[in-house]
Amino acid sequence: MATVAKSHNQILRKWPDAGVSRVPYWVYTDPEVYAREMEVIFAGHSYNYVGLECEIPNPGDFRRSFVGDKPVIFVRDADGAVNVVANRCAHRGVKFCYAEHGNASEFICPYHQWTYDLKGNLIGVPFRRGVKHRGGMPDDFRMEDHGLQTLKVATRGGVIFASFDPTMPSLEEYLGEKMLRYFDRVFDGRELTLLGYSRQRIRSNWKVKFENLKDPYHASLLHVFLVSFGLFRADTPSRTEMDATGMHAVQVAQRGEQKATEGTSEMRAMRADLKLHNPELLQPYPEWASKGDETVVMQTIWPNLIVQQQSNTLAMRQIRAFGPEEYELHWTFFGYADDDAEMTLRRLRQANLMGPAGFVSVDDSEVMESAQSGVSRYPEAAAVVEMGGRGTEDTPHMVTEGAIRAFYKHYIKVMGF
Amino acid sequence: MATKAKIDVETRLAVEDFIYAYADCLDHGDIEAWPDFFTEDCVYKLISKENYDLGLPLGTIFAEKRGGIEDRVTSVTHTTVYHQRALTHLITNTRVLSDKGGVIEMTANYAVLETLPNQYTRILNSGRYLGRLVRQKDGPACLRIKELACVFDSALVPASIIYPI
Numbered sequence: 001m002a003t004v005a006k007s008h009n010q011i012l013r014k015w016p017d018a019g020v021s022r023v024p025y026w027v028y029t030d031p032e033v034y035a036r037e038m039e040v041i042f043a044g045h046s047y048n049y050v051g052l053e054c055e056i057p058n059p060g061d062f063r064r065s066f067v068g069d070k071p072v073i074f075v076r077d078a079d080g081a082v083n084v085v086a087n088r089c090a091h092r093g094v095k096f097c098y099a100e101h102g103n104a105s106e107f108i109c110p111y112h113q114w115t116y117d118l119k120g121n122l123i124g125v126p127f128r129r130g131v132k133h134r135g136g137m138p139d140d141f142r143m144e145d146h147g148l149q150t151l152k153v154a155t156r157g158g159v160i161f162a163s164f165d166p167t168m169p170s171l172e173e174y175l176g177e178k179m180l181r182y183f184d185r186v187f188d189g190r191e192l193t194l195l196g197y198s199r200q201r202i203r204s205n206w207k208v209k210f211e212n213l214k215d216p217y218h219a220s221l222l223h224v225f226l227v228s229f230g231l232f233r234a235d236t237p238s239r240t241e242m243d244a245t246g247m248h249a250v251q252v253a254q255r256g257e258q259k260a261t262e263g264t265s266e267m268r269a270m271r272a273d274l275k276l277h278n279p280e281l282l283q284p285y286p287e288w289a290s291k292g293d294e295t296v297v298m299q300t301i302w303p304n305l306i307v308q309q310q311s312n313t314l315a316m317r318q319i320r321a322f323g324p325e326e327y328e329l330h331w332t333f334f335g336y337a338d339d340d341a342e343m344t345l346r347r348l349r350q351a352n353l354m355g356p357a358g359f360v361s362v363d364d365s366e367v368m369e370s371a372q373s374g375v376s377r378y379p380e381a382a383a384v385v386e387m388g389g390r391g392t393e394d395t396p397h398m399v400t401e402g403a404i405r406a407f408y409k410h411y412i413k414v415m416g417f
Numbered sequence: 418m419a420t421k422a423k424i425d426v427e428t429r430l431a432v433e434d435f436i437y438a439y440a441d442c443l444d445h446g447d448i449e450a451w452p453d454f455f456t457e458d459c460v461y462k463l464i465s466k467e468n469y470d471l472g473l474p475l476g477t478i479f480a481e482k483r484g485g486i487e488d489r490v491t492s493v494t495h496t497t498v499y500h501q502r503a504l505t506h507l508i509t510n511t512r513v514l515s516d517k518g519g520v521i522e523m524t525a526n527y528a529v530l531e532t533l534p535n536q537y538t539r540i541l542n543s544g545r546y547l548g549r550l551v552r553q554k555d556g557p558a559c560l561r562i563k564e565l566a567c568v569f570d571s572a573l574v575p576a577s578i579i580y581p582i
Contacts, residue, residue, distance in 0.1 A: 100467070100572075196468040196475020200574045224496040274496065278484030328573065333475045348479055356574040357463065357478045363498040365577045370500075 015417040016382050020405040021390040023383040025375035028205035033415075034324035040414055041303045042068025042321070047154055047161035047174050049305035049318055050074050050084055052332060054158060054192040055101070060118065063101040066320040066330075067162060068304070072151065073097050074160055075104075077118045084162035085120040086149035107148070120148035157187025159316070175301065176243040182250045182299050185291050186309055191337035195347060198331040198355035202365050204372035206304075206321040207411075209329060212364050213300050214407055216240060216251040216398035217387050220267050222367060225359045227267050228274040229282055230256030231310065232296050235263025238398040246392055246406030247302035253398065255284070255295040255311070281349050284311035300403070302410070312343070313350035325372055329365075331355055424513045432523050432550065433511050435560045440506035440527075443580055448493055451581065452486040456551060456561045461486060463582050466544065467572040477574070478581060489581055499579045504541070505530040506582075520563065521550040527567070529582055531575075542582050544569035 013033065016022040027033055042048060050065040051074050062075035064087060071087040089096045089109040096109035106123065107116045115124030122143045130136030151162035154171035161171055172180055202209070212218070219226050220234040227233050236256035242249045264270045276282060288294060288309075299307040306317040314335060320328040331354065335347045353360045375381070385408075388400025392409055395402055439454050455461065463478040480486050511525040524547055531541035549564040567582045 194473060196471075196473035197465065197572065198475065198477055198574075199465075199572045200576060202576050222498060224498075225492075228496075271495075274491075276484070277487035277491070278480075278482050280481065281485065281488065344474070348474055348476070349481070351475060352479055355477055356576070357578040359492050359496065362492075362577045362579060366499045369576060 013417060015412055019390070020392065020408040020412070021384070021386050023385060023404075023408060024379075025381050025383070026379040027411075028207065028372065028375045029324050029379050031324055034321070036415060038068045038070070038321070040416075041411075043070060043164040044414070045163075045165050045168065046303050047163050047168060047171055047301075048303065049159065049301065049316060050162045051160050052158055052192055052194065052316065052334060053082065053155060053160060054194050054334065054337075055332075056082070058103065060103040060105055061101075062097070062104055062118075064097060064099075066318070066328075067151070067164065069321050069323075070164075071095055072162065073107075074162070075118050082153055082155055082160050083119055084151040084153050084160070085116075086151070088149065089114055090116075090122060090146045090148055114146075116148050120150045122146045122148075157184065157189060158192045159183075159187055175248060176245075178241060179243050179248045179250070179299070179301070182252075182297055183301075183307065185288070185297065186307060186314060192334045193337045193339065195333040195335055195344070195351070198333070200329050200356040200365065201322075201326060202329060202368055203326050204368040205324055205375075206319050206327040207407075208368045208371055209319055209327060210300060210303075210306075210407065211404050212368060213251065213298055213306050214249050214403035215401050216253070216298075216403075217400060218367075219398070221269060222363050223360050224269040224271060224274070224363075225353065227264070227269040228271045229258050231282075231353075231360075233264070233267070234397070234399050235261045237293065239394065239396045240398060240400055240403050241394045242392065242403055242406040246403075246408075246410040249300050249403035249406060251296070251298045251398060251403070252294045253296040254293050281352060282311075283346070284350070285343065285346060287312060287343075300407075302407075308354065310353060311350050312346050313354060314347065315351075315354060325376065424516055428516055428521065429511075429513050431560060432513050432521060435550065436508055436511055436523070436525055436546070436548075439562075440508055443582075444504050444506055448490055448580065451490055452483055454562055455483055455486050455565075456553075456563050457483045459483060459486065459562055460564050461489075461562070461581070462565070463542075463567045463569065463578070465572050466568050466570050469566070469568045477569075477578060480581075493580055497579060499577065500533055502534075502579065503532040504580055505532075508546075519551055521548075521552075521560070523548045523550060527582070539575060541575060542567075542569045542578065543571070 048067040055063050056076040059078045062073050073087050074084045087095050087097050091114045094109050094111045113126045117123050128137050152166050154161045219232050232253050236254050238253035260272050297309045304319045308315040316332045318330040385401045385404050388402050392406040461480040462476040464476045507528045508525050514522040528543040529541045530538050532538045545568050547566040550560045551563050553561045
């Protein structure tokens, strides 16, 4: 049975008068704010990414995942449909599924062996009629009232989303036409193939990660690797686009060259002399050429997903929050089932840019922990988010923090600040 | 291991010396010397036990050839932005599994402790080395790594892995 989260009492916090060009630091630290986020954002009116269909190809295949900080399981039913259920026994709340993944015909809680089918229906309660006519459940105990909490599921192109809110519109409506076009660019109907997982725990607030992907401007300054090799840089053709609500965004760019231009003079990270000793790492194949000039599309989907397409490396980055000051970044790298061995090798090589030891992403995880250390003890101060102006419109460049402002426009509304 | 091929003591000691020198290079030595432990056509992979056991190929680090090893050094010395830290490798259960046709197969358990400024020491990574070494005339302890997989136990990595394992 799905239930919609009830909202907390009003939190006694006031957003700065300047609006979305300021982000007060208490949003990254306050446990009450965090608790409200888990209820109204993650467990509320949103679709959360939980996994890929290629992770559970056969009936009975399941894998554990999260919606915010709530543990869930996604499972392939006998009829081929995907179900998502809370990993919480309806009896006494035990997180009954211990295995990270596996194949099952039913779920059995180890504590009192309440048993559920793959849809989450309660199908067995030992001692229901008592033992030797003693004990047992009351006569009016109805099995159908005590199934696992189920989530509304939406799939598209092999990607599984789930929501605790049964009133959600279609995923297509949720994403909107503009975002859907970018989503379908990667998930174009071809079967996906799993390449592996990377998981890291980062001591910062979950929103700091989302902001990182909505702020393309840092990349030209922080990331020596991206800048020097022209993989994602402010002087190359690029743009920032949002949906009408500000929930979702894309950062789009075309790969440039490893040479200094007028635009690189202020980029201290630019190292025109940087050479790879094994250049095979960055020999991309133009697999997106038929879909436009973009070589990088980073899409952020409210509230927990980043779709990464940098050259030929593809990954879902799922944000799993664990308290206001810690989150897990859960990376699922994938390719297409029709990739040849050379393409798979290329994707695996380029994956060196990303993950906990990534040539690029290490810079981010280190800086995000520093950001948390900075904001953590100054909750009354606020971030200045004015690059590219104070608005939330699309821009034909990446020298902007517009997508961060758009994100907070929606955040303020949902959170009721 | 069911088969108990006889491994001479000299080889066992050479492998131990080699892997300890490797660890010392990463912990206290000059990171620029790390590529000297590898052959020209080597493969180095840091991979979670989760991926390894599922047969998923994704490595947290995947470096091919000596050039790929050198690129990892460049990232530590020149391109990556990170907090300075101290690392300590603890290596134990070093075993030589076979020594055939010039290739020595070895395993060892490892734990890498990491200490960041103003923080207590924590376990960064622990797991098992699976190595294929070849004899060289001029390498450290006369051996070099042709293949090394570092298979780590916890799927969760605390923040970042800056230095190779």
